[in-house]
Amino acid sequence: MSGWLRDKAHLVRMAVLFALGIAAFLAFRAVMVPEGFGRYGHYRAGALDDVRARPVRYAGRAACVDCHSDVVAARHGSRHERIGCEACHGPLMAHVAAQGGEKPTRPDSRVLCPRCHAASPWKPKTYPQVVVAEHSPDGPCTACHKAHAPKMS
Amino acid sequence: MNNERRQFLRETGKFLVLTASASVAWEAVLAGRPETAPNYKTADHWWGMVIDIESCIGCGNCVRACKEENDVPRTPTYFRTWVERYRVEPDDLEHPAVDSPNGGFDGFNDRAAADPTAKHFFVPKLCNHCAHSPCVQVCPVGATFESPDGVVLVDKTYCLGCRYCVQACPYGCRFIDPRTNTADKCTLCYHRITKGLTTACCETCPTGARQLGDLKDPKDAIHTFLREHHVLVLKPQMATGAKVYYNGLDGSVR
Numbered sequence: 300m301s302g303w304l305r306d307k308a309h310l311v312r313m314a315v316l317f318a319l320g321i322a323a324f325l326a327f328r329a330v331m332v333p334e335g336f337g338r339y340g341h342y343r344a345g346a347l348d349d350v351r352a353r354p355v356r357y358a359g360r361a362a363c364v365d366c367h368s369d370v371v372a373a374r375h376g377s378r379h380e381r382i383g384c385e386a387c388h389g390p391l392m393a394h395v396a397a398q399g400g401e402k403p404t405r406p407d408s409r410v411l412c413p414r415c416h417a418a419s420p421w422k423p424k425t426y427p428q429v430v431v432a433e434h435s436p437d438g439p440c441t442a443c444h445k446a447h448a449p450k451m452s
Numbered sequence: 453m454n455n456e457r458r459q460f461l462r463e464t465g466k467f468l469v470l471t472a473s474a475s476v477a478w479e480a481v482l483a484g485r486p487e488t489a490p491n492y493k494t495a496d497h498w499w500g501m502v503i504d505i506e507s508c509i510g511c512g513n514c515v516r517a518c519k520e521e522n523d524v525p526r527t528p529t530y531f532r533t534w535v536e537r538y539r540v541e542p543d544d545l546e547h548p549a550v551d552s553p554n555g556g557f558d559g560f561n562d563r564a565a566a567d568p569t570a571k572h573f574f575v576p577k578l579c580n581h582c583a584h585s586p587c588v589q590v591c592p593v594g595a596t597f598e599s600p601d602g603v604v605l606v607d608k609t610y611c612l613g614c615r616y617c618v619q620a621c622p623y624g625c626r627f628i629d630p631r632t633n634t635a636d637k638c639t640l641c642y643h644r645i646t647k648g649l650t651t652a653c654c655e656t657c658p659t660g661a662r663q664l665g666d667l668k669d670p671k672d673a674i675h676t677f678l679r680e681h682h683v684l685v686l687k688p689q690m691a692t693g694a695k696v697y698y699n700g701l702d703g704s705v706r
Contacts, residue, residue: 333610339494342597346607347494353643356521357652386513386656390520414559415511415658421537421560421572422509426659 356390359383363391366399370447377448378427387411387446408440492646494600498668499640500695501654502677503576505702507661510535510574512556514653514662518578519557521641521652530627531555532638533578533653539570540704548704575698575705576662578653579604579625579638580686583693587617587626587637596635602667602695603640611635622690640664667695 335344363384364371374380385391393401418428435443443451518533519526535556539549553560560574585604588596595610596617611634618626618635629636641651645664649655654662665674677683677699684701685694698705 336594339600340597341594343594343607343610346597346605346610347599347642349608350605350639350642351646353522355644355647355649357517357644357649357655359644359649359655381660382658383655385517386658390517413561414513415509417559417561419510419560419572420567421539421574423506426509 354392356392357385358390358392358395360385362395373445373447377450379447379449408446412440412444496668497601497645497666498695499581499602499645500665500667500674500697501578501581501640501651502663502665502674502681502683502697502699504661504663504681505573505575505698505700507659508535508574508576509659509661510537510556510560511658512559513656513658514576515555515557517652517656518638521644522639524636525630527630528554528557530629530636531557532625532636533576535560536575536577537572538575538702538704539567539572540702541570545702545704548702548706550706571702573700573702575701576653577623577625577686578696579621579640580623580692580694580696581638581640583695584691586620586622586690586692590616590620592616599642603642603645604637605639605642606635606637608632608634622687622692623694 333343333345336342338344339347360383367384370384387406388403389406391403394403413431416427416429416431418430422428440446512535514533515531515535518524518531522532524530524532533555534552536550536552537556537560541547556574556576581598581602581604583598583602585598588598588604591597592614593610593612595607595612596604597607598604613628613633613635615628615635618628621637626635626637628634641649641653644651650664651662654664663674663677665677666672667674678697681699683697683699685692685697686701686705687694
């Protein structure tokens, strides 16, 4: 027998212990590190899908024009043309999903309009503003201004 | 001789084909669940936003829409986006008077604080989706990260609620959700932008003061805007790589 194999027993024992340690570490790591961790970086790749899974509440204006072409026509050329429908009417994904059911309530113009048009020194100087208490305080704004095309002719 | 070469080629060919198919299969195993938006490729996008201070009227639509869309706690102090109101004496940029009652959720209706000698403007704020984000750097467990398409997100199942990121954000854009005790922040409506919609705040902004932009899309209008306006990010000295660009930002804004 050659010299270097004579006392191999303790080497084998150490090697087995070492292999067991590595195996235990790998098994523990496999349990503890979630699926997809490290795929894009130091985080769980599945988190992207988790965030993406949230339901959409605002359908977006593209969904509105399919049915409401009359409003598109009414808004054409007006100063309110480029405002998203849901800026005033609220989130409408339920309305779209129900194919016209779940009708939204009509906004109260005395509440809605001043949010944008109440006079304030913080607003840009060129933005159209009124002092709400003085500007025809009794009736709804829509008595004179059409909401979709507000300029009075 | 000839036979050996043929055998060699056959074996090598088998080896190559099997290795390639095994690696493809392993990729699929690693990928896990199929993506919910199959046509969306994270590598094709790099999201940012432009905010035009000169167009903001402080209506608070963005704040309300954000809370509605993302189920943010309605209590004041929890905001993913909010609007600040600045009053600055022209010769004193160091001491602006800033307030944000309920984050602008109820709009700004009082006129009393007006001052004819000062300048007044609104500043909408949200997560700046930094490319080198301090909040990501401090997270001890990898629960928050910059996604491959440039959005800073939180992994709610992984977050410990240790609050390091809340302290680290130089813009104050994070909070601890009291219901889950985990960090929460603007996701840039990641569930919307990956489906081709714009964010809830941009969707409801009546003046177009907020515009979502894909910086990797050469046809996106954001490039024209950035070229034609003198824009600035908040706290550029922090070198965070912020991707929310402000047009008309006053020097007093912090």
